[in-house]
Amino acid sequence: MKDTNKENRELGSNPIPEECYLLPTLDLAQVLLGTVLVKETEAGLTSGIIVETEAYIGPEDQAAHSFNNRRTKRTEVMFQNAGMSYTYLMHTHCLVNVVSGFKNHPEAVLIRALEPLAGIDLMKQRRGISDLKSLTNGPGKLTRALGINMTDYGRAFTKPPLYITAGFKPQSISQGKRIGIENSGEAVNYPWRFWLTDNSFVSRHKQADAILHWDEKTGSFRKT
DNA sequence: GGTTGGATGGGCT
DNA sequence: GCCCATCCAACCA
Numbered sequence: 001m002k003d004t005n006k007e008n009r010e011l012g013s014n015p016i017p018e019e020c021y022l023l024p025t026l027d028l029a030q031v032l033l034g035t036v037l038v039k040e041t042e043a044g045l046t047s048g049i050i051v052e053t054e055a056y057i058g059p060e061d062q063a064a065h066s067f068n069n070r071r072t073k074r075t076e077v078m079f080q081n082a083g084m085s086y087t088y089l090m091h092t093h094c095l096v097n098v099v100s101g102f103k104n105h106p107e108a109v110l111i112r113a114l115e116p117l118a119g120i121d122l123m124k125q126r127r128g129i130s131d132l133k134s135l136t137n138g139p140g141k142l143t144r145a146l147g148i149n150m151t152d153y154g155r156a157f158t159k160p161p162l163y164i165t166a167g168f169k170p171q172s173i174s175q176g177k178r179i180g181i182e183n184s185g186e187a188v189n190y191p192w193r194f195w196l197t198d199n200s201f202v203s204r205h206k207q208a209d210a211i212l213h214w215d216e217k218t219g220s221f222r223k224t
Numbered sequence: 225g226g227t228t229g230g231a232t233g234g235g236c237t
Numbered sequence: 238g239c240c241c242a243t244c245c246a247a248c249c250a
Contacts, residue, residue: 074225091230179232
């Protein structure tokens with residue numbers, strides 16, 4: 001397994017352009033790979049490279065909380081403009097999504113795993129463990145490590161305390177089925193999970209349905 | 225007001 | 238792989 005080499009890469013400190021969030025949800029889920037999720041609290045700044053995402057496209061996606069345009073207190077933020085935070089509770093854990101799609105189109109990208117970058121000691125303290133590989137390799141783990149909770153519901157990702165900064169453009173990304181949605185009819189087979197190929201900080205190591213590479217001509221990831 | 229079940233994680237077999 | 242902690246939103250009444 002090769003891991004992302006943090007030393008040989010420039011990671012920007014400014015939030016990514018707001019236009020990024022206007023990309024179609026499946027494209028946004030891919031483009032977010034390699035960017036950096038940051039959370040600032042009184043305890044300090046923590047961040048990680050986004051290495052795994054999943055797309056949820058409400059109206060047509062039985063696995064999405066907003067399936068069939070179900071609009072509730074919980075899903076309300078997904079009906080708002082792209083670029084906001086959709087946090088929700090799963091058992092004892094908080095999970096964080098980036099709202100995408102047009103207003104009144106309830107779509108989002110779940111952030112499933114990070115490669116720890118800044119504030120690693122604080123993250124270890126919050127998680128109560130010292131193993132770097134286990135710090136943020138899951139959607140519930142990464143929110144705990146970064147101090148993301150329900151007070152972050154509805155925040156814009158374009159400014160502190162919760163924001164996403166430019167990172168690097170991955171050479172290769174992988175695409176496959178999403179995790180933990182087995183009761184979702186046909187949607188279980190949608191290949192809407194994306195991760196950095198061979199990155200060891202992903203939540204699960206599964207066979208990819210496809211490998212994609214960045215294509216300068218079209219400005220998107222394409223099968224090779 | 226009661227019931228249900230989940231976009232998880234940690235522990236154990 | 239299986240078990241279950243733990244808890245709230247959603248839904249039904």
